[in-house]
Amino acid sequence: MGWPHRGRVDHLPRGRAGLVNLAGRTVDCVKTPDHCDEILRSRVESTRVLGVACRAVSTPPPVWVQMATAHIYGDPPSAVCDEDSPFGYGLAPTVGRAWEEAFAAAVLPGQRGVVLRTSFVVGRDRGAGGGAVSRLLPLARLGLGGKVGTGKQGMSWIHEHDLNRLFTRALTLESMRGAYIATAPNPVSNAEFMRTLRRVAPSPKAPFGLPAAEWMVRLGAALFLRTDPELALYGRYVVSRRLAEEAFEFTYPRLPEALAACVGDVSPAVR
Numbered sequence: 001m002g003w004p005h006r007g008r009v010d011h012l013p014r015g016r017a018g019l020v021n022l023a024g025r026t027v028d029c030v031k032t033p034d035h036c037d038e039i040l041r042s043r044v045e046s047t048r049v050l051g052v053a054c055r056a057v058s059t060p061p062p063v064w065v066q067m068a069t070a071h072i073y074g075d076p077p078s079a080v081c082d083e084d085s086p087f088g089y090g091l092a093p094t095v096g097r098a099w100e101e102a103f104a105a106a107v108l109p110g111q112r113g114v115v116l117r118t119s120f121v122v123g124r125d126r127g128a129g130g131g132a133v134s135r136l137l138p139l140a141r142l143g144l145g146g147k148v149g150t151g152k153q154g155m156s157w158i159h160e161h162d163l164n165r166l167f168t169r170a171l172t173l174e175s176m177r178g179a180y181i182a183t184a185p186n187p188v189s190n191a192e193f194m195r196t197l198r199r200v201a202p203s204p205k206a207p208f209g210l211p212a213a214e215w216m217v218r219l220g221a222a223l224f225l226r227t228d229p230e231l232a233l234y235g236r237y238v239v240s241r242r243l244a245e246e247a248f249e250f251t252y253p254r255l256p257e258a259l260a261a262c263v264g265d266v267s268p269a270v271r
Contacts, residue, residue: 018171019061031228043099051106063112065170066103070119072096075234082241114170119183123160133262145198146209151191154237156183159252181240186254196255201263
C-alpha cells in the first residue's frame with residue numbers, strides 16, 4: 001500500500017489477512033539534503049503511521065510483511081554478508097536501521113512480523129517509471145554496457161517473480177518470522193552482470209561493452225541521469241542463510257535466466 005496520511009489511520013481495512021508495507025521514496029536520485037530527508041522520513045513515518053492504524057482497528061491484520069533494504073550491510077568490497085553480518089556505515093545503512101527500528105516499534109505484540117531486506121530487483125519494468133534494467137538495456141545496445149568503475153563491486157539481485165513469491169510466502173507461512181535477505185543465491189560482480197546483460201540482449205550494431213571509468217560515472221550520473229553515481233560504483237555481495245536453511249527454491253537462481261526473462265518472452269514456471 002502507499003504512504004498513508006496521518007489523518008486517515010482509521011481507514012485501514014478491517015479483518016484483512018495481512019499487511020504489506022512497500023512505502024518509501026525512490027533512492028534513484030541525486031542525494032541532496034532534501035532528498036535524503038525524504039528517503040528517511042517516507043520509510044520511517046509510513047511505518048509508524050501503519051502501526052497507529054493497526055492499533056486503531058478492532059481486528060488488526062495478523063501478519064505484517066515489511067520491505068527493508070539489503071543495503072543495510074553497507075558496501076563491503078568482497079565480504080559475503082548474510083542475516084547475521086554486521087550492518088554497514090553511511091546513508092543507506094542508517095536509513096535501513098531506522099526503518100527496521102520503526103517497524104519493531106510499530107508491529108503489535110500479537111502480529112507475526114516479517115522483514116524482507118531486498119536486494120537489486122530485476123524485472124520487465126512495464127510500469128511508466130521503468131527501472132534499473134530498462135535504464136541499462138539501451139546503454140548495452142549502444143555499446144556502453146561495460147563494467148562500471150572497477151567492475152568488482154557486488155551486485156546481489158532477485159527477479160521480481162521470486163520477490164513476489166517471497167511476499168506471498170511471508171504472508172501465508174506461519175513459521176516465517178523475523179528478518180530475511182530477499183536475494184537470489186548467486187550474487188555476481190558488476191563486470192559479470194554487465195557481461196551477462198550484453199549476452200542476453202545482444203546488439204548487432206555494438207557487440208561489445210565499453211567500460212565506464214569512475215570519473216565518467218560521477219560526472220554523467222549527476223548531470224545527465226540525475227541519479228546517485230554511488231548506486232553504480234558501489235555494491236555488496238549478500239546471500240540469505242535463512243532462505244537456504246528453509247529450502248526456498250528460487251525460480252531464477254542464476255542471472256542469465258533471470259535477465260533473459262526480463263528482456264525476452266520467457267514466462268516463469270509456477271512452483
